[in-house]
Amino acid sequence: MRGLKTLAVLMATAAALPAAAQDVVITNAKVVIGDGSEPIDGGTVVIRGGRVVSAGRGGAAPAGARTIDAGGRWVTPGIVAGFTRMGVVEVDGVRDTDDSSAANSVFNAALDLAPAVNPKASPIAINRAEGITRAVVAPDARGSIFAGQGAVIDLGADMNALTKPRAFQFMEWGETGAQRAGGSRAAAMAMLKNALFEAQAYRRNPSSFDDRGKDALLTRADAAALVPVLSGQMPLLVHVERASDILNLIELKREFAGLKPVLVGATEGWTVAREIAAAGIPVIASALADLPISFEQLAATQSNIGRLRAAGVTVGIGSINDDEARQARLVKQYAGNLVALGKIPGAAGLSWGQAFAAISSLPAEAIGMGAEIGSLRPGRHGDVVIWDGDPLEIGSAATSVFVDGVEQPLVNRQTRLRDRYLDPKEGTLPKAYQY
Amino acid sequence: MVRENDVKRLLMLGAATALLAGCAAQGGGGTKSASAAPKAAAPGMNKGYSHDPFPSTYHAYPGRPTLITNVTVFDGEGGKIEGGQVLFRDGRIVAVGQSLDPAGADVIDGQGKFVTPGIIDVHSHLGDYPSPGVDANSDGNEATAPITAEVWAEHSVWPQDPGFARALANGGVTTLQILPGSANLMGGRSVVLKNVYARTMQGMKFPGAPYGLKMACGENPKRVYGSKGRMPSTRMGNVAVNRATWAKAADYRRKWDKYEKDGGEAPTRDIQLDTLRGVLSGEILVHNHCYRADEMAIVMDMAKEFGYQVSTFHHAVESYKIADLLKANNVCSAVWADWYGFKMESYDAVNENLAILDKEGACVMIHSDDANGIQRLNQEVAKAMAAGRRAGMPITPEHAWTWLSYNPAKALGIADRTGSLKPGKMADLVLWNGNPFSVYTRPERVWVDGALLYDMNNPKLRPVSDFELGQPGEGDVK
Numbered sequence: 001m002r003g004l005k006t007l008a009v010l011m012a013t014a015a016a017l018p019a020a021a022q023d024v025v026i027t028n029a030k031v032v033i034g035d036g037s038e039p040i041d042g043g044t045v046v047i048r049g050g051r052v053v054s055a056g057r058g059g060a061a062p063a064g065a066r067t068i069d070a071g072g073r074w075v076t077p078g079i080v081a082g083f084t085r086m087g088v089v090e091v092d093g094v095r096d097t098d099d100s101s102a103a104n105s106v107f108n109a110a111l112d113l114a115p116a117v118n119p120k121a122s123p124i125a126i127n128r129a130e131g132i133t134r135a136v137v138a139p140d141a142r143g144s145i146f147a148g149q150g151a152v153i154d155l156g157a158d159m160n161a162l163t164k165p166r167a168f169q170f171m172e173w174g175e176t177g178a179q180r181a182g183g184s185r186a187a188a189m190a191m192l193k194n195a196l197f198e199a200q201a202y203r204r205n206p207s208s209f210d211d212r213g214k215d216a217l218l219t220r221a222d223a224a225a226l227v228p229v230l231s232g233q234m235p236l237l238v239h240v241e242r243a244s245d246i247l248n249l250i251e252l253k254r255e256f257a258g259l260k261p262v263l264v265g266a267t268e269g270w271t272v273a274r275e276i277a278a279a280g281i282p283v284i285a286s287a288l289a290d291l292p293i294s295f296e297q298l299a300a301t302q303s304n305i306g307r308l309r310a311a312g313v314t315v316g317i318g319s320i321n322d323d324e325a326r327q328a329r330l331v332k333q334y335a336g337n338l339v340a341l342g343k344i345p346g347a348a349g350l351s352w353g354q355a356f357a358a359i360s361s362l363p364a365e366a367i368g369m370g371a372e373i374g375s376l377r378p379g380r381h382g383d384v385v386i387w388d389g390d391p392l393e394i395g396s397a398a399t400s401v402f403v404d405g406v407e408q409p410l411v412n413r414q415t416r417l418r419d420r421y422l423d424p425k426e427g428t429l430p431k432a433y434q435y
Numbered sequence: 436m437v438r439e440n441d442v443k444r445l446l447m448l449g450a451a452t453a454l455l456a457g458c459a460a461q462g463g464g465g466t467k468s469a470s471a472a473p474k475a476a477a478p479g480m481n482k483g484y485s486h487d488p489f490p491s492t493y494h495a496y497p498g499r500p501t502l503i504t505n506v507t508v509f510d511g512e513g514g515k516i517e518g519g520q521v522l523f524r525d526g527r528i529v530a531v532g533q534s535l536d537p538a539g540a541d542v543i544d545g546q547g548k549f550v551t552p553g554i555i556d557v558h559s560h561l562g563d564y565p566s567p568g569v570d571a572n573s574d575g576n577e578a579t580a581p582i583t584a585e586v587w588a589e590h591s592v593w594p595q596d597p598g599f600a601r602a603l604a605n606g607g608v609t610t611l612q613i614l615p616g617s618a619n620l621m622g623g624r625s626v627v628l629k630n631v632y633a634r635t636m637q638g639m640k641f642p643g644a645p646y647g648l649k650m651a652c653g654e655n656p657k658r659v660y661g662s663k664g665r666m667p668s669t670r671m672g673n674v675a676v677n678r679a680t681w682a683k684a685a686d687y688r689r690k691w692d693k694y695e696k697d698g699g700e701a702p703t704r705d706i707q708l709d710t711l712r713g714v715l716s717g718e719i720l721v722h723n724h725c726y727r728a729d730e731m732a733i734v735m736d737m738a739k740e741f742g743y744q745v746s747t748f749h750h751a752v753e754s755y756k757i758a759d760l761l762k763a764n765n766v767c768s769a770v771w772a773d774w775y776g777f778k779m780e781s782y783d784a785v786n787e788n789l790a791i792l793d794k795e796g797a798c799v800m801i802h803s804d805d806a807n808g809i810q811r812l813n814q815e816v817a818k819a820m821a822a823g824r825r826a827g828m829p830i831t832p833e834h835a836w837t838w839l840s841y842n843p844a845k846a847l848g849i850a851d852r853t854g855s856l857k858p859g860k861m862a863d864l865v866l867w868n869g870n871p872f873s874v875y876t877r878p879e880r881v882w883v884d885g886a887l888l889y890d891m892n893n894p895k896l897r898p899v900s901d902f903e904l905g906q907p908g909e910g911d912v913k
Contacts (some may be wrong), residue, residue: 078707418785431756
């Protein structure tokens with residue numbers, strides 16, 4: 001009996017560890033580095049110990065490495081989804097399965113999303129099959145402008161999804177921030193400054209910082225969570241849309257010089273692109289938001305990203321308020337659309353290489369993780385995808401996906417349902433027996 | 436109080452008895468006649484009251500006779516011509532071929548480009564859930580009772596919705612059906628619009644298009660009313676309320692049919708039951724929001740029970756599971772390419788839904804239900820086509836275009852007028868700057884009834900709604 005228990009524990013432990021990383025060499029590939037450069041034909045990608053050793057022309061294969069001839073096909077870094085709620089929601093409409101927000105919690109900035117991430121959530125498997133290998137996962141703000149600390153995850157089929165827990169703090173600003181703070185932008189500004197002052201007080205002397213509970217609008221735990229934000233050790237992702245709200249944030253950096261804000265959404269960013277660039281603030285923007293869906297998005301245009309980039313802003317694609325629990329896979333299509341935009345007089349699009357970077361290296365750089373993920377530059381995680389065509393073109397599919405050098409399964413609920421119902425008629429037994 | 440317009444319309448009905456019906460419509464319950472008076476004359480079938488009280492005032496804008504040459508043509512009915520030509524004049528398609536007479540026509544060399552029929556979106560809420568999406572503009576769900584067949588989406592349509600411009604310029608959408616939302620079992624009537632800005636809803640209304648009735652299965656009605664502590668709170672409650680309503684409608688229909696045929700005292704008008712009578716007589720088409728396969732099967736039996744036909748299941752995420760049944764019942768499915776998981780009843784979505792339905796011979800089309808999605812329906816079909824091909828189904832692009840224009844036109848009852856490039860049909864068409872199933876392609880020009888209403892290369896041919904005038908970004912490339 002005890003032996004069985006021990007065995008079960010051992011098995012559980014084994015399942016929690018990532019599968020051993022392989023050494024992989026992919027030759028004869030149309031290699032995309034993901035840094036904005038254009039594809040390289042006849043390239044080689046070398047992965048050793050789960051990390052990229054080299055990608056491009058040449059590259060020595062480590063002894064004993066598995067070698068794959070890509071047959072001229074596209075080989076790219078895995079896609080980095082710049083803003084999601086993947087892995088913390090199974091079905092949006094089923095509240096029990098949704099850990100993205102906590103309306104009744106007394107905490108806000110202290111909330112750490114990492115333990116909510118479920119590597120077995122079906123959107124992870126579905127997006128993995130479409131070449132998404134990493135995702136920025138953000139909590140959703142309810143009782144405060146602060147939503148809590150988000151994570152960066154991988155989409156591998158193991159139980160260890162966290163690339164970086166507590167990778168950033170997420171904050172609502174603009175209309176939503178105003179609502180969360182009590183009803184106005186003035187209230188949001190007061191809430192933000194109050195929180196940062198409290199964090200400063202905590203930082204000066206943690207032991208004398210009494211927990212004053214929710215009455216202080218910020219618990220001790222929340223104040224502690226904001227300390228790395230004050231210093232810039234932890235980026236502050238801010239959902240903001242209106243131009244004037246963006247300028248207010250830039251102004252705030254004068255008072256709190258350590259802050260490292262990253263703008264999320266930023267629909268009207270293009271109208272103040274020079275100011276954003278001058279402040280050195282990166283952006284994770286919605287790619288195709290072109291409707292004045294709110295009064296803070298009146299200047300919405302699909303040219304936002306192209307114009308921001310032209311002004312020198314580091315800008316990647318994210319998907320806030322856009323099926324972010326499940327549809328990260330759409331960023332490929334979005335990036336392709338930005339390439340198409342370049343042909344329209346008066347619009348600002350992206351080159352192919354820039355567009356691909358907007359869904360690989362640029363979102364990673366925006367959150368300070370460009371040295372870890374998002375490209376095939378040496379030293380990055382060995383996240384590689386082989387495609388049967390141009391990855392930004394509709395209809396191309398990922399044929400092999402590697403996370404940390406480990407080849408991933410591409411089956412999921414959807415492929416299983418498809419296989420069951422390719423012929424919808426029932427056979428000699430009900431469909432329930434067909435699996 | 437009878438307004439002047441009402442009087443005009445009643446007079447147009449042409450008979451004195453129509454005035455009697457008109458009085459009944461004022462809620463008076465019919466004119467009392469002396470017992471000795473002879474029985475009132477019958478108004479004739481469907482003439483007891485106006486079926487078109489908010490008539491279309493849409494008119495085609497002037498266009499120039501145009502010949503587009505050197506293009507790949509998808510005709511919308513599955514045909515394709517390489518190196519093709521399309522000629523239109525006076526708002527109508529004249530011919531599609533390879534060596535047409537250019538006499539009197541402007542010639543556009545479309546080398547490397549594609550021409551297709553304009554896209555038709557069978558499921559949109561533009562105008563009734565417009566941008567900006569503020570509460571003051573939120574007019575899509577009369578979520579105060581599970582049966583509101585008496586409300587008409589057209590009375591909510593705000594013709595200044597900036598979304599119409601995006602659907603035209605970025606999406607190549609020339610016709611769209613605006614539906615009420617899905618909070619209710621019977622949410623109200625839909626309206627079909629030409630995607631041409633006008634000062635009034637009537638000015639956009641597709642002339643002669645049948646009305647639809649929006650119905651909804653599943654989670655939404657039971658959630659909305661169950662949470663208010665009233666029926667329906669379950670799926671069985673959904674069906675019970677529907678059946679009770681259809682039974683009432685059948686009675687109403689019988690009374691009005693009898694009156695219109697035989698005369699006598701006009702039955703009391705009921706605006707809700709007018710709509711349902713229209714469904715039972717085949718004049719109004721049922722567009723039924725429904726996700727789950729098992730629920731669709733029940734709805735089709737309910738339709739048989741009461742003698743109506745479902746035109747189309749919308750969303751129909753599980754249609755692939757019963758493709759054979761849908762085909763046998765002659766019911767279309769209007770689907771997304773890849774939406775899933777946002778609610779329990781969308782949990783079993785597959786990317787091959789559209790392709791499996793098509794393979795099984797069921798009628799199928801794409802739809803948006805979304806102000807962003809409507810701008811890329813061609814790309815949604817490209818995804819569905821690719822998924823089908825990967826699963827082993829050979830689907831040609833020219834066939835896939837039937838999912839974007841001809842099949843939606845059939846579902847809306849307007850396929851005799853638009854939806855394909857056949858001579859005599861409305862010249863609703865798009866010139867794409869490349870293959871429209873590529874992500875790298877955009878509409879270059881869009882014509883509606885032969886009038887050029889969008890030109891990628893002409894900033895003045897880019898509609899700007901009243902709402903966007905004087906705002907940041909006015910007239911920008913969106």
